[in-house]
Amino acid sequence: MWEYAPAPESRDIANLRPSYRMFLDGEFVEGGGEPLKTVNPATEEVLAEVSTANSSDVDKAVKAARRAHERVWGRMPGAERAKYIFRIARMIAERARELAVLESLDNGKPIRESRDVDVPTASAHFFYHAGWADKLGYAGLGPDPRPLGVAGQVIPWNFPLLMAAWKIAPALACGNTVVLKPAETTPLTALVLAEIVQQADLPPGVVNILPGAGDVGAELVGHAGVDKVAFTGSTDVGKIIQRTVAGTGKKLTLELGGKAANVVFDDAPLDQAVEGIVNGIFFNQGHVCCAGSRLLVQESVADELLAKLHARVSTLRVGDPLDKNTDVGAINSREQLDKITSLVESGEAEGAQRWTSPCPLPEKGFFFAPTVFAGVSQAMRIAREEIFGPVLSVLTFRTPDEAVAKANNTPYGLSAGIWTDKGSRILWMADRLRAGVVWANTFNRFDPTAPFGGYQESGFGREGGRAGLEAYLDV
Amino acid sequence: MASPPPASTGLPPALSDATRDETSLRRFLHGLPGVDQVGVEQRAAGLATRSIKKAAKLWAIDTAIGMVDLTTLEGADTDGKVRSLCAKARRPDPDRAEVPPVAAVCVYPDMVATAVEALRGTGIGVASVATAFPSGRSSVPVKIADTELAVAAGATEVDMVIDRGAFLSGRYGRVFDEIVTVKHACGDAHLKVILETGELATYDNVRRASWLAMLAGADFIKTSTGKISPAATLPVTHVMLQAVRDWHTATGDRVGVKPAGGIRTTKDAIRYLVAVHEVAGEEWLTPEKFRFGASSLLNDLLMQRRAQLDGHYSGPDYVTVD
Numbered sequence: 001m002w003e004y005a006p007a008p009e010s011r012d013i014a015n016l017r018p019s020y021r022m023f024l025d026g027e028f029v030e031g032g033g034e035p036l037k038t039v040n041p042a043t044e045e046v047l048a049e050v051s052t053a054n055s056s057d058v059d060k061a062v063k064a065a066r067r068a069h070e071r072v073w074g075r076m077p078g079a080e081r082a083k084y085i086f087r088i089a090r091m092i093a094e095r096a097r098e099l100a101v102l103e104s105l106d107n108g109k110p111i112r113e114s115r116d117v118d119v120p121t122a123s124a125h126f127f128y129h130a131g132w133a134d135k136l137g138y139a140g141l142g143p144d145p146r147p148l149g150v151a152g153q154v155i156p157w158n159f160p161l162l163m164a165a166w167k168i169a170p171a172l173a174c175g176n177t178v179v180l181k182p183a184e185t186t187p188l189t190a191l192v193l194a195e196i197v198q199q200a201d202l203p204p205g206v207v208n209i210l211p212g213a214g215d216v217g218a219e220l221v222g223h224a225g226v227d228k229v230a231f232t233g234s235t236d237v238g239k240i241i242q243r244t245v246a247g248t249g250k251k252l253t254l255e256l257g258g259k260a261a262n263v264v265f266d267d268a269p270l271d272q273a274v275e276g277i278v279n280g281i282f283f284n285q286g287h288v289c290c291a292g293s294r295l296l297v298q299e300s301v302a303d304e305l306l307a308k309l310h311a312r313v314s315t316l317r318v319g320d321p322l323d324k325n326t327d328v329g330a331i332n333s334r335e336q337l338d339k340i341t342s343l344v345e346s347g348e349a350e351g352a353q354r355w356t357s358p359c360p361l362p363e364k365g366f367f368f369a370p371t372v373f374a375g376v377s378q379a380m381r382i383a384r385e386e387i388f389g390p391v392l393s394v395l396t397f398r399t400p401d402e403a404v405a406k407a408n409n410t411p412y413g414l415s416a417g418i419w420t421d422k423g424s425r426i427l428w429m430a431d432r433l434r435a436g437v438v439w440a441n442t443f444n445r446f447d448p449t450a451p452f453g454g455y456q457e458s459g460f461g462r463e464g465g466r467a468g469l470e471a472y473l474d475v
Numbered sequence: 476m477a478s479p480p481p482a483s484t485g486l487p488p489a490l491s492d493a494t495r496d497e498t499s500l501r502r503f504l505h506g507l508p509g510v511d512q513v514g515v516e517q518r519a520a521g522l523a524t525r526s527i528k529k530a531a532k533l534w535a536i537d538t539a540i541g542m543v544d545l546t547t548l549e550g551a552d553t554d555g556k557v558r559s560l561c562a563k564a565r566r567p568d569p570d571r572a573e574v575p576p577v578a579a580v581c582v583y584p585d586m587v588a589t590a591v592e593a594l595r596g597t598g599i600g601v602a603s604v605a606t607a608f609p610s611g612r613s614s615v616p617v618k619i620a621d622t623e624l625a626v627a628a629g630a631t632e633v634d635m636v637i638d639r640g641a642f643l644s645g646r647y648g649r650v651f652d653e654i655v656t657v658k659h660a661c662g663d664a665h666l667k668v669i670l671e672t673g674e675l676a677t678y679d680n681v682r683r684a685s686w687l688a689m690l691a692g693a694d695f696i697k698t699s700t701g702k703i704s705p706a707a708t709l710p711v712t713h714v715m716l717q718a719v720r721d722w723h724t725a726t727g728d729r730v731g732v733k734p735a736g737g738i739r740t741t742k743d744a745i746r747y748l749v750a751v752h753e754v755a756g757e758e759w760l761t762p763e764k765f766r767f768g769a770s771s772l773l774n775d776l777l778m779q780r781r782a783q784l785d786g787h788y789s790g791p792d793y794v795t796v797d
Contacts, residue, residue: 002535002748002752002760003531004526004527005530267508269508269510271508271514271515272510324526325526442513
């Protein structure tokens with residue numbers, strides 16, 4: 001009876017251009033690769049044509065980065081580097097609206113999230129690391145830690161700008177130069193970031209941004225001139241990269257997939273647990289490596305919690321990512337939508353009970369209604385494989401030991417959540433969960449001061465915080 | 476607790492057992508799921524970013540006007556002041572006849588007769604605060620007499636305060652009995668139970684007091700007297716909306732919610748309506764189930780209503796001061 005009128009953010013704010021070029025040695029240039037067309041996943045329309053790199057571009061970029069490292073950036077005093085990084089942070093904040101709208105157009109995530117999470121957190125990462133640039137001697141990594149040199153970085157499509165910030169900010173603060181490849185489906189905000197880098201007057205070659213598909217990434221991580229490889233993306237590609245760099249002496253950090261357990265005990269604050277579950281799996285359409293995709297709920301409250309969860313999920317508004325009231329936006333690509341659909345079908349075939357939100361979906365674009373599977377067992381694919389979509393698998397447990405056993409029973413180990421009013425149990429659980437990040441009575445909170453990273457097939461190395469600096473220093 | 480309360484008849488066994496004696500009541504209230512402060516505040520802040528525009532905003536403004544309990548609770552209140560408030564309640568915007576009247580006028584018991592007289596035949600309720608409002612520091616007979624005075628003068632709604640001292644010292648039975656007794660004294664008048672959440676301090680207490688009031692037969696649960704700071708807040712209202720929603724799941728009955736105090740702007744009011752819509756459900760989006768205890772809010776609603784329709788803002792002199 002109370003229909004919220006459409007409240008779309010204007011797409012003009014994005015300053016969308018018909019074509020974008022790659023950023024190499026301080027200039028925007030045409031790449032030698034076949035240009036790619038980036039698509040708005042909410043409408044399937046082509047947004048822009050983007051030039052891509054070929055192997056000689058990668059070579060040029062790595063050499064430019066090497067020059068910049070040896071001649072300027074690597075020998076610049078930290079306090080001077082900090083000024084540039086602070087400038088980038090401020091310029092991201094100044095162009096926050098433009099970046100948020102562009103991100104939502106290119107990625108499909110709701111403007112509420114790009115505006116309130118992605119862009120501010122990206123800016124915060126530059127601010128945070130700018131502060132470290134002249135204090136690296138106090139990071140606990142030795143008296144005068146040295147940079148590694150050239151960092152080759154490959155990032156995913158789920159948080160295009162934020163992942164670029166996670167990668168670039170610590171690299172620059174530690175005195176490294178960067179060649180970064182954004183994801184094939186979401187190159188635009190990284191190229192606006194390149195514009196910011198240019199306007200911030202960074203010396204040419206310190207940051208290079210080369211769009212392209214997986215082959216460009218492979219070329220980059222395999223290049224002999226790269227000293228450090230940082231990758232965020234799928235576990236499969238992570239393994240290939242690890243094989244490529246084995247024996248080369250390149251330093252490597254990998255941030256890969258996850259199948260996080262969100263563990264709800266019977267004494268949990270239930271209404272807030274429901275919020276945390278929703279935020280854990282439906283934030284960014286579930287395209288989050290640390291998504292709480294497995295809900296482990298104590299049997300004694302399972303029915304009550306599920307009823308509350310269904311009611312809450314029914315209120316999620318799925319649709320136009322640019323509408324300020326949209327909670328769940330578009331799936332990033334047709335390919336990802338197909339993958340989600342096939343895993344959901346496997347869940348039904350294996351006998352889990354599917355519940356899907358009755359929310360209306362737009363006719364065009366890649367959308368998937370929030371889905372909750374009850375009666376899931378550890379043996380099912382939907383309990384083991386990363387779905388990377390708005391699909392939650394619900395399992396139950398009887399005792400804390402069983403909760404720990406089930407939570408840890410996965411090849412991954414990126415994140416976990418604990419919901420209980422009992423402080424001692426939070427600590428007891430956190431000690432036993434094999435996950436890089438453990439949230440207590442909250443989920444999916446990101447802060448530049450907190451290290452992020454995984455165990456086992458979720459990768460290794462940390463990003464953010466003091467621990468994150470180690471990945472970019474010769475220690 | 477003196478005797479089995481009449482209010483608990485018709486409740487499902489789990490709930491009627493809860494009010495059997497002091498121990499059961501205590502066990503029940505302390506068995507309610509806790510409220511995580513960070514979580515509820517984060518949710519309230521998140522939902523407050525909803526962008527309500529155009530037709531949805533106009534609907535919200537008219538709905539909010541119809542939910543206002545237009546209030547004057549001052550030592551300086553006079554018959555004249557109450558009469559002019561009643562005139563405002565009948566026609567909030569004298570230039571625009573289509574503006575709905577407010578839900579009720581809320582006054583002290585001795586002003587009820589004046590308000591009843593001024594509002595006769597309009598369908599607008601007369602709410603009276605009672606039970607030694609705002610502190611509630613008096614004896615039960617005085618509180619009953621206060622209530623009876625209001626009802627005898629024609630109040631259709633009674634806004635009582637709970638004994639926060641008794642609640643905070645864990646004497647839940649005493650609070651319960653008092654509500655049951657006042658409910659009885661109300662007769663046909665609707666009972667709103669003021670929790671004074673600013674004095675209860677924690678969200679856990681707000682949830683327990685909400686359930687306590689509903690178990691004792693409250694028709695409405697109300698945040699505040701308006702005499703204590705903080706008065707109504709969004710997170711507190713979230714907790715109360717969750718309580719009435721859960722009560723409905725358990726009993727099938729819908730209890731109303733009334734935030735009062737500190738809600739002054741249309742923007743704030745719309746945030747509350749969004750919370751009602753998305754936390755309790757759209758069945759609560761009616762003056763029978765949701766009210767705003769406010770005075771200055773009404774004029775901001777009227778000014779925003781004009782701005783929506785006219786396309787520009789007019790000044791405060793285009794709406795009446797009372």
